[in-house]
Amino acid sequence: xxxxxxxxxxxxxxxLAPLIxxxxxxxxxxxxxxxxxxLLQLYADLLRLFRKGAVYSRTTSWxxxxxxxxxxxxxxxxxxxxxxxxxxxxxxxxxxxxVMVYLMGLSRFFTAAAAMDTGSAFEGMGASRExxxxxxxxxxxxxxxxxxxxxxxxxxxxxxGPVVNGFRSLSEIxxxxxxxxxxxxxxxxxLAAAALFIVALTENCRIPVDDPNTHLELTMIHEVMVLxxxxxxxxxxxxxxxxxxxxxxxxLSGLLIPVRSENLWINGISTIIGIFFLAVGVGLVESxxxxxxxxRIPQLLAGALSLSALxxxxxxxx
Amino acid sequence: xxxxxSTLFSMxxxxxxxxxxxxxxxxxxxxxxxxxxxxxxxxxxxxxxHETDAGALRLWAILARDSQSELLPLYTDCTGESYPSxxxxxxxxxxxxxxxxxxxxxxxxxxPWLKPIRFQSPYRKxxxxxxxxxxxxxxxxxxxGEEVHEVAVGPVHAGIIEPxxxxxxxxxxxxxxxxxxxGYQHRGVERRLMNGPDSRSIHYMETxxxxxxxxxxxSYCQIMEALSETRAPQRALAVRGIGLxxxxxxNHIGDLGALSGDVGFLPTMSYCxxxxxxxxxxxxxxCGNRFGRGLVCPGGAGFDLDSARQAELLRRLDALxxxxxxxxxxxxxxxxxxxxxxxxxxxxxxVCNEIGLVGFAARACGVRRDIRQDFPSGIYEYARIxxxxxxxxxxxxxxxxxxxEIQRAIAFIREQTAKLPDGPVREPLGGLAxxxxxxxxxxxxxxxxxxxxxxxxxxxxxxxxxxDPSFHNWFGLALALREQQISDFPLCNKxxxxxxxxxxx
Numbered sequence: 001x002x003x004x005x006x007x008x009x010x011x012x013x014x015x016l017a018p019l020i021x022x023x024x025x026x027x028x029x030x031x032x033x034x035x036x037x038x039l040l041q042l043y044a045d046l047l048r049l050f051r052k053g054a055v056y057s058r059t060t061s062w063x064x065x066x067x068x069x070x071x072x073x074x075x076x077x078x079x080x081x082x083x084x085x086x087x088x089x090x091x092x093x094x095x096x097x098x099v100m101v102y103l104m105g106l107s108r109f110f111t112a113a114a115a116m117d118t119g120s121a122f123e124g125m126g127a128s129r130e131x132x133x134x135x136x137x138x139x140x141x142x143x144x145x146x147x148x149x150x151x152x153x154x155x156x157x158x159x160x161g162p163v164v165n166g167f168r169s170l171s172e173i174x175x176x177x178x179x180x181x182x183x184x185x186x187x188x189x190x191l192a193a194a195a196l197f198i199v200a201l202t203e204n205c206r207i208p209v210d211d212p213n214t215h216l217e218l219t220m221i222h223e224v225m226v227l228x229x230x231x232x233x234x235x236x237x238x239x240x241x242x243x244x245x246x247x248x249x250x251x252l253s254g255l256l257i258p259v260r261s262e263n264l265w266i267n268g269i270s271t272i273i274g275i276f277f278l279a280v281g282v283g284l285v286e287s288x289x290x291x292x293x294x295x296r297i298p299q300l301l302a303g304a305l306s307l308s309a310l311x312x313x314x315x316x317x318x
Numbered sequence: 319x320x321x322x323x324s325t326l327f328s329m330x331x332x333x334x335x336x337x338x339x340x341x342x343x344x345x346x347x348x349x350x351x352x353x354x355x356x357x358x359x360x361x362x363x364x365x366x367x368h369e370t371d372a373g374a375l376r377l378w379a380i381l382a383r384d385s386q387s388e389l390l391p392l393y394t395d396c397t398g399e400s401y402p403s404x405x406x407x408x409x410x411x412x413x414x415x416x417x418x419x420x421x422x423x424x425x426x427x428x429x430p431w432l433k434p435i436r437f438q439s440p441y442r443k444x445x446x447x448x449x450x451x452x453x454x455x456x457x458x459x460x461x462x463g464e465e466v467h468e469v470a471v472g473p474v475h476a477g478i479i480e481p482x483x484x485x486x487x488x489x490x491x492x493x494x495x496x497x498x499x500x501g502y503q504h505r506g507v508e509r510r511l512m513n514g515p516d517s518r519s520i521h522y523m524e525t526x527x528x529x530x531x532x533x534x535x536x537s538y539c540q541i542m543e544a545l546s547e548t549r550a551p552q553r554a555l556a557v558r559g560i561g562l563x564x565x566x567x568x569n570h571i572g573d574l575g576a577l578s579g580d581v582g583f584l585p586t587m588s589y590c591x592x593x594x595x596x597x598x599x600x601x602x603x604x605c606g607n608r609f610g611r612g613l614v615c616p617g618g619a620g621f622d623l624d625s626a627r628q629a630e631l632l633r634r635l636d637a638l639x640x641x642x643x644x645x646x647x648x649x650x651x652x653x654x655x656x657x658x659x660x661x662x663x664x665x666x667x668x669v670c671n672e673i674g675l676v677g678f679a680a681r682a683c684g685v686r687r688d689i690r691q692d693f694p695s696g697i698y699e700y701a702r703i704x705x706x707x708x709x710x711x712x713x714x715x716x717x718x719x720x721x722x723e724i725q726r727a728i729a730f731i732r733e734q735t736a737k738l739p740d741g742p743v744r745e746p747l748g749g750l751a752x753x754x755x756x757x758x759x760x761x762x763x764x765x766x767x768x769x770x771x772x773x774x775x776x777x778x779x780x781x782x783x784x785x786d787p788s789f790h791n792w793f794g795l796a797l798a799l800r801e802q803q804i805s806d807f808p809l810c811n812k813x814x815x816x817x818x819x820x821x822x823x
Contacts, residue, residue, distance in 0.1 A: 032584045032585050032587075032589075033588060034588055121467065215476040216476065216477070219805045219808055219809075287584055288652075290578070290581040290583040290652065291658065295803060
């Protein structure tokens with residue numbers, strides 16, 4: 001696995017991730033009959049933000065400044081472990097899946113702590129909502145991936161055995177997701193993918209859970225936590241958000257597109273194309289439905305968890 | 319309850335009465351009459367005070383008997399610096415009494431929540447007037463206890479809207495109480511109108527609430543015509559009616575779009591934003607201004623509607639109707655939107671009547687209250703427009719009533735344009751009569767616009783009272799939020815879409 005293709009995953013993520021919000025926004029604009037912003041808008045925004053200075057409230061401490069840095073670093077490390085379809089992650093190791101989920105948790109902890117640090121009522125509310133929903137989103141993600149792992153082959157998540165680097169990691173699981181697995185256990189993979197899609201929308205504050213475009217501070221979840229950040233800090237937050245979106249869409253795309261050829265470049269590029277199509281899908285979802293009432297979101301996430309659980313039950317007793 | 323108001327002097331909408339013909343009541347009689355009247359289903363359309371020549375304060379109440387199209391002006395002279403408050407028995411007087419206290423220092427004894435509403439400087443310098451503090455610096459109702467928290471929003475908001483301060487008392491995500499504190503937009507229009515009118519007055523009216531230009535201008539013009547005994551020509555009345563309904567269409571369409579934007583439903587939002595522009599452009603076709611400035615003027619209308627523009631108006635109206643139908647009907651067909659609208663921010667007809675809600679917000683509670691029907695004036699005396707009501711009182715009802723009103727307004731404009739009366743559009747205005755009281759009600763797009771003018775010996779305004787529908791309805795918004803989710807506030811707020819500057823004057 002010393003092929004240069006292992007770098008495809010992290011590099012494509014770092015370079016192409018800001019394109020994804022552009023694709024989503026363009027899809028929404030086209031459906032709504034508008035011209036819409038440039039596909040490369042986020043790149044321009046990031047460039048602008050990184051050239052600006054930041055403003056800090058007197059009530060904030062180092063926690064506030066640590067939030068964006070911790071958020072971006074957690075995402076960058078997660079991306080190093082993420083397989084791009086059949087292409088293994090650059091830093092894959094046994095149990096990396098768990099580490100990734102906990103890195104997400106760590107990033108969320110710092111974002112929420114930075115939000116609480118401002119002492120603003122809105123940001124406290126946003127942090128409370130974010131943490132509440134992630135409690136439900138995390139198990140849906142883990143159970144869903146466990147089902148995928150068991151479906152993928154005998155060397156599943158819970159199989160004890162000699163630990164080899166890159167083996168029984170998420171990369172290994174994804175490597176085994178060939179067309180034949182889809183032929184045998186397609187229903188299980190579809191259930192897991194549906195759960196993963198809901199988790200992806202939740203984690204990335206997309207409609208129907210959150211509205212990334214809203215200016216209404218009382219209704220926001222994720223956006224409200226970062227209201228006080230400015231300049232490079234806000235740039236880091238936006239960049240980390242784009243990477244997170246890439247992360248979840250790559251996870252989904254790798255699951256849905258079973259291209260596992262000998263040539264890793266073909267595998268990787270087909271997954272990237274899949275990510276772009278998924279971004280269009282997210283844009284379509286956002287175009288045709290309204291946000292859920294905040295009270296209903298736990299029900300949606302409970303639905304995702306039951307889909308994951310059903311997939312796991314099917315694979316265990318199927 | 320026997321109605322003691324039935325024998326009192328009454329007047330019609332848009333007419334003037336000689337003040338010397340009205341009987342002054344003593345304070346207990348005034349109180350009894352107002353409380354009895356409200357108890358019998360009358361509404362408090364306006365309540366205000368002004369200084370008499372002798373320096374005493376004269377307290378006025380204008381009661382509206384919707385069922386008989388009667389307006390009952392009552393007044394009493396206050397001798398001291400205080401009087402017994404009406405609010406405990408008549409919640410409709412709540413904000414009026416606070417306003418009078420702030421302006422004149424006349425203290426309503428027993429008022430449950432006496433504090434400034436606009437933080438304006440008092441009209442009487444020598445009186446023991448309410449102390450003025452910086453805007454928004456005041457006591458707020460507070461809830462204490464485990465897990466109760468306070469959220470303060472504004473006056474600077476995240477969106478491009480007017481300034482206002484909202485103080486929520488929340489238990490988790492549930493709102494226990496909302497208090498709204500305004501006054502940031504106070505410009506002193508009423509005070510500026512004293513000793514008027516002058517050439518600026520009509521422009522003040524057109525900018526009282528920027529989205530209700532035609533509504534306030536029509537109210538003002540009716541006052542001027544009543545005081546000068548001028549009759550605006552029929553053709554002008556029709557043009558005013560068209561202007562009023564276009565204003566209604568533009569605002570309702572814009573708000574339906576904004577409502578769908580608030581729930582993150584993009585298609586309707588995008589289209590309605592554009593269609594609102596189309597409606598504003600039709601208004602611009604009439605008078606060259608998208609908000610209808612200059613369309614209405616005392617004595618008639620500022621612009622005639624010639625046949626070429628009639629045809630163009632009808633053509634654009636057809637396009638607007640089909641565009642609006644396809645954009646708005648999408649809302650009712652999308653279950654995720656309906657799930658957000660249904661049951662959000664409900665108000666009962668009881669609450670609606672108690673606090674004297676007006677306009678589409680009242681009609682959404684199933685209350686058939688519409689000036690165009692109850693106190694028809696101008697073109698509405700000759701052409702009736704059906705009243706649209708819903709009965710659930712929630713965001714859905716308010717949205718749906720707006721959609722019904724858009725459709726009926728379109729039909730009305732079509733009908734009026736087709737049979738536009740011949741003749742001039744403007745009559746010269748005579749001088750204003752002295753010592754008169756004139757009351758003018760108009761159904762603006764938000765609801766009842768009430769203007770009251772009192773002239774002095776020279777026929778100048780001794781006092782001019784403006785009551786925007788927002789003045790009645792802000793409290794309704796606060797009540798609609800009780801036991802609701804705080805995240806639904808923007809949606810609820812938009813469903814009322816009240817004016818800050820119309821309230822602050």
